[in-house]
Amino acid sequence: MEGDGGAYRVGISGHRGLGRTTASLVSDAIRKILSGLPDSLAGISCLADGADQIFARELLARGGTLEVVVPAGRYKDCLPPDAHAEYDALLARASRVHRLPYPAPTEESHMAASRLMLDRTHELLAVWDGKPARGYGGTADVVAEARSRGLPIRVIWPPGARRD
Numbered sequence: 001m002e003g004d005g006g007a008y009r010v011g012i013s014g015h016r017g018l019g020r021t022t023a024s025l026v027s028d029a030i031r032k033i034l035s036g037l038p039d040s041l042a043g044i045s046c047l048a049d050g051a052d053q054i055f056a057r058e059l060l061a062r063g064g065t066l067e068v069v070v071p072a073g074r075y076k077d078c079l080p081p082d083a084h085a086e087y088d089a090l091l092a093r094a095s096r097v098h099r100l101p102y103p104a105p106t107e108e109s110h111m112a113a114s115r116l117m118l119d120r121t122h123e124l125l126a127v128w129d130g131k132p133a134r135g136y137g138g139t140a141d142v143v144a145e146a147r148s149r150g151l152p153i154r155v156i157w158p159p160g161a162r163r164d
Contacts (some may be wrong), residue, residue, distance in 0.1 A: 007042040008013065011117040013142035014051020014127025014156070017164035023054060025158040026127050032060045033125065033154060044109075044117045046071055047090050049083035051127035056090045067120070068094040071113035072102035110137035118145060123152045129163050130155070
């Protein structure tokens, strides 16, 4: 892929609003998957609360590089206030940031961000309970898009995981 520096590139899509127990289970599962990937690893995330931020933390802890796609201006405003500090901290550690031209977050801007992420990845990790998306651009839609492109997908939904 252009500009990847030879790194293996992994994208993330997943549920938001994960409770503490589910977040811990997902974190453990992501850590295990990342440990089995090539040493030169880059991850791409929108840094939403939940799966995206968990992935970014685990990726950076493993020594990978983080690339961020910001779906829209005022994107952070659509995140829960308790996710803002981590969003800012992770964004500050990104090696590259892509900002889409949407002025405010919409379902379309979220899906456009996911498409850009998929354009830049070798594989998708999907923290997904297997159910339909709650709105256009949700995890189920991103998984469907990745499937249509023939991208490898690893679905992560550990036993005992629950969605709020």
